[in-house]
Amino acid sequence: MTTLAVALATNAEAIELELDRMLPVADGSQARLHAAMRYATLGGGKRLRPFLVVASGALFDVPAAQARRVGAAVELVHSYSLVHDDLPAMDDALTRRGRPSCHRRFDDATAILAGDALQALAFEVLAEPATHPDPAIRCELVQGLAVAAGAAGMCGGQMIDLEAEQRRLTMEQVLELQRLKTGALIGYACEAGAILGAAPPDARKALRGYAADLGLAFQIQDDLLDVTGDAALTGKDLGRDEAAGKATVVALLGPEGARARLAELRASAYGHLRGIGGEAHLLREVFDFAISRLN
């Protein structure tokens, strides 16, 4: 395994433990809700967003354990968004991470509630003193996640995505969709490391530039996998975007054009990182991983 693969695997294991500690144990009258929250969050995923918090935090000497706690909060939001996106009223996805999607394993109502409770839990975790001794930093973390997750971020992107089934999007609109739907949370994950490390403004700006490139590249690779990937490797339904007539960068540029765009984004992302010293090699490797992964 490469150094990055080892670091990703180690991180994924630590995040799993962190999430396991944060999530309520299935108990009492609302045990079904607890079980659905755990099902939706544990046992899978690359934990890329938490890794980004750790990797960007490492640039500013943030202890990995501290970054992982914030990373786990980001993962709670990411997991809730998958549960809601998979609902019949949304993308109607049958499988996720190689297993039945949450609403199929439980039911629609339980899946809606589990998503809602996961979102609340993410903010609870961030606001707790254990996240960082300085409450001003905790508030900044809460505010940033709320913006990234809300109408100006992830939810807004999903809204555009749903409407994209009914109308043809221009390239500009597709880019906005992806900037919000996937980009906002990935951008926050990178920014969170800088918030925890009280990074100087120019480093934050560079990191935001890197994150924007990464977010788009990550989404393009996702769309490529939807067209050319292997369902056994991705663990989810494939060919759904095309079937739904959804506008994606891949649909607009074709697979070759999309791959050329990935190369441009890589050059741009590397450029942003040049201004930052320290452990930036990890973020470069994450980028390369994001555009070469098979799941």
Add this chain to the structure above:
Amino acid sequence: MTTLAVALATNAEAIELELDRMLPVADGSQARLHAAMRYATLGGGKRLRPFLVVASGALFDVPAAQARRVGAAVELVHSYSLVHDDLPAMDDALTRRGRPSCHRRFDDATAILAGDALQALAFEVLAEPATHPDPAIRCELVQGLAVAAGAAGMCGGQMIDLEAEQRRLTMEQVLELQRLKTGALIGYACEAGAILGAAPPDARKALRGYAADLGLAFQIQDDLLDVTGDAALTGKDLGRDEAAGKATVVALLGPEGARARLAELRASAYGHLRGIGGEAHLLREVFDFAISRLN
């Protein structure tokens, strides 16, 4: 109008303005999401929870404008919960506040997203410096709302409520359901005033006791209205609990027994307030309003 009626109406108007300022204006590619968020939140409701923040804050000299901002955040969570509860997968309610429910006016997917984005907005508002100059207080507000809204609060209560359609609940289980589903957010609204006012521990404890009585009383009155109320006044579908075979205090004790319980709760709530000086008369009047209201 009584003094309380005037105070409630004045407060409702101020909260409407506050929410209007907080909510995104319908614009851009995700305009439909913005419109659904506004539809779900503006133009209705007694704004009882925000009023509780103001009334409990007044006991500790919290400026009404400051309390209203926090109250509006609570109302965002309350509004999101109504949108999700009304979904076909949940209570399948056709009307709310005398208008089509959010998913009927828009569609299920938009309603799910609007609820999600409203929850994120509530935390964004609380974490912002405009809420209180002390970030430690803002973190306490975020943490408290997250607990009240999540698996140990509102979402947990809704889970028990959904399962109550399939099994007979004991009185103890019904009380737990209501303590979580309605009580947690009402309790937080009272507690938030104390957090903003840095109230001493014994005053907080008394306020928690009052809020627990109020939350249950409020729910019992809701259930009484579901059985004996006027749909034109309540603005929502009635008789739904009975039709769904849901266990409520009213179903278990009958309307007369439920009214006797309301009188006991009133005596208990008044008792809790005796220990607190200042403007406690407002909280007494809110209690009387909660158990005599017709909508």
